[in-house]
Amino acid sequence: MRQFKLRLLILILAFFIFFIKESYAIEKKTIGVILPSNVPYYEEIHTHFLKKMEATILSGQIDFLIQKPFPDPIALSNAARKLIAHNVDIIFCYGTEATIATLNERPDQPVIYVAVYTPALERYRTKNSTGVEFKTPISSITRYLNSMKEIKVIGVVYNPLESDSLYQLNEIMKCCPYYKINVVKLGIKKPSDIKQVIRDVSADALIFTTSSIANIALLDFREYWVPVASLLPRREAKPVISLYPSPRKQAEKAVAIIQAILKGKKPYEIVRDSSADMELVFAIGEAQRLNLRIPADLLTEATEVIH
């Protein structure tokens, strides 16, 4: 009888410990989100993210607190400060600049990020941050532009205040001499700058970097007289070539990381995801408007061809 009681006690204790552990793991968390405003690419990822989150059994365990600052360093830092002051469990950042701003504000803050350009993040990494990254192969976009027409000068639209954009400009400048192409730097700090910087430039093609400002500006000036390549998608603007990380896959990977966190894992226990997920899109109608022919062997490589 005594032995039976002892066993029963052990069983109850084990059940109790297990229950506490489980309830701790699925404790309701508040996730602060920094979603730079008006950047179509981040909005598309966010839409996929919410859909995917809704489909998970853990969706009820989260409260989202969303900040939509303008994508400039001061506004992004302010957004991070607000979320830190609110004592959120995790800050979920869209894009390189929002992530860097948050990590700069408080390095011990748990941060999950998505759509971050790997080289720009290297010196900001913290133990408490992990997320989804990408690296755009700059040479591919240069090579593809060059196969459509002879290019001697490329104009690169970048934002000197966005580090991913600066890294890409440098990559383009390193790569172009191999193709005997000169680079013209077209720096913009706000979307409306685009009209002024490209007005007097004489370039055979334009590359828009992953800068949020460049992504917004892409649509501000519709009738480009030269082919445009974009490192972020912008369907309405129809760049002739777009090469960018799949928004759907970026979102799926981010959801997987958030789920792991909700199940009790710490950010440092989760390996950052930088696996390849690029999409290559050609806008054939825009190419025709510019009297360009996209080689058939290039079209066969496309993830998608739009008109």
Next chain:
Amino acid sequence: MRLLVLIISALILCFSTISFAAEREILIGLIPEENIFRQMDRYKPLSEYLTFKLGMKTRFTILSRYGDIIDRFVMRNLDGAFFGAFTSVLAMEKLGVEPVVRPMDLDGTSSAEGYIFVRRDSNIKDIKDMKGKTIAFVDRATATGYIFALAYFKEHGIKNPLNYFKEYYFTGSHDSALLSVLDGRADIGVAKNKIIKERIKKDPVMQQEILIIARSIALPDVTLCLSKKIDKGLKERIRDILLKMDKDPEGRKVLERFGALRFIAASKEDFSIVYNLLKKADIEIKTYKYR
């Protein structure tokens, strides 16, 4: 009267044979190993040369994809095909084709290797780093673009190679597997060395970006295999013309455009190495689902 009938019959028979001979053409299939436009440019002068030398129209046709090759060979009633290492074995087993010749490349080799490669900046250095990534193969019916990699992973203790990756897909051609990795559409690629080298030669930036992680042993490269329905005489003529091309000034010009030094004789024995590879990859040729 009987003599007249005999003469008329002989004439009819003779005429019909002549007209049949005039219409007879040789149709040879090509595996879609590289970009089809570039491939057609390479093979067109060769078809013209064979037409001239044989006195018989010779046409090349690109088979749409590796997996269909055996069916297409039968459906289109092909006389032969330039097969890859695996498809040669498959066609020998399933159709009884005979390997005849294969080109010797400008570097003096007539074999090909498979490469497993990544982007240099990908942080993938070995097989351990490949876990959970995306891999681009060429086709299930290629030795250099799939089967060698399967054997390699199995030799390195990965029982179910396809489950080792987060995602895998087939690009349909070797250069497409290369571009998939360069563009960041896949983390890892598997393709034939010659196609990679050819692309790199034209674009040195690619060379800086690609890192070869593993390579296969040398396998017989593209081989012309002829159907068993072709009579021995015609088979010998085709073999003879191709083997002597480098002795003929016109032939040398064609070879130059084709990108080969000459053609060399091929035999069934050349493929024992492919059978060994299939064994390592746990592939039973008779039951293998290559489509």
